[in-house]
Amino acid sequence: MLSTPTLPATPDAAGGRPALSVVLITLNAAAQLRPCLESVGFADEIVVVDSGSGDGTQALAAEFGARVLHQDWLGFGAQKQFAVEQATHDWVLCLDADERVTPALAASIRAALAAAGEAAPAAYRFARCNRFLGRYLRHGEGYPDWSLRLFDRRRARWSDDAVHEKVIADRPVGTLAGDLLHDSADTIAAYLAKQNRYTTLAAEAAFAAGRRARARQVWGSPLIRFIKFFVVRRGARDGLPGFIHIAIGCFNSFTKYAKMIELERQTAARAPSPEARTPAATSSPESRP
Known part of the structure; x- marks a missing residue:
């Protein structure tokens, strides 16, 4: 509700x-x-x-x-x-x-x-x-x-x-x-910088929610996105600006999933090793003097 x-x-x-x-x-x-x-x-x-x-x-x-x-x-x-x-x-x-x-x-x-x-x-x-x-x-x-x-x-x-x-x-x-x-007045450089911030926030939010990226999403998501917007929704009719806009959107999808994989690996690297999580071995009664 x-x-x-x-x-x-x-x-x-x-x-x-x-x-x-x-x-x-x-x-x-x-x-x-x-x-x-x-x-x-x-x-x-x-x-x-x-x-x-x-x-x-x-x-x-x-x-x-x-x-x-x-x-x-x-x-x-x-x-x-x-x-x-x-x-x-x-x-x-x-x-x-x-x-x-x-x-x-x-x-x-x-x-x-x-x-x-x-x-x-x-x-x-x-x-x-x-x-x-x-x-x-x-x-x-x-x-x-x-x-x-x-x-x-x-x-x-x-x-x-x-x-x-x-x-x-x-x-x-x-x-x-x-x-x-x-009527965004962003230059390509400013637009890309904004998209870089957005993909970082999106990756962090998805990772915090428990979602994990897989290799097939890294390469598959941009391809599916390109087919959907450039071909099915006829983005080609918007000429070169349309192509560039869609290409950046596809790269954003790739970048978000790549950043999620990076977050997962960084988290795993910070986790204690199995040896560190195992309690220290103690001497058996028979081994004590």
Whole structure:
């Protein structure tokens, strides 16, 4: 059973629909934040939880009327859930600073809130369209990249995962029309550095949960992933940017399992040897003087 905090009901916005809080977590996001905030002018509140920016992110958010709070980094899932709990309203839309709500998606969100009720979904997903090497990917791994970001916090919450966090809801999830645009400005070097951090966190989380990697996963997982996204989901139609995006995803899969094997071997190397675990032999009564 999903456990969510007990929160008081919040007032409706004008027009009778539930009020909406847009929630973001940020760190040095000033270069990307403005288009994101401009795209959510339909929200009743914007909450920005910053973990120590030094580039003017907080001041930029305040220009848009956002309520800006500081919270030291807790991990992706915990940080996002903390931000959700700071919102004034129960319906929340969670975004990243490098994402933008399209007019079509904004219209779908308003319609979903207008129809909110006991019989309606408590959470909604929508397609995210990722920009990579200057091109919006429309196939493969880059699209539709379903993202569950709009939900009633009394019925759903973020998981506590340090990476690959997800929203967990206690009733069926609805689907909205319209795209969320992801305009990452990362260079390939920055993107690879980010993926290296993510694969480390994913490997550590899987290992801590008791999962163990096998050799067939190290070589088989990247191959299966390539066939799925490049061939079956037609990633080839996104040209060279699509190929590079999928190739990096395949390498990420390889790297995660390789890191899990490394963790397993490091743990085994630190374990006491069988000889060290065997109690020291004692002299038999017959051998004593």
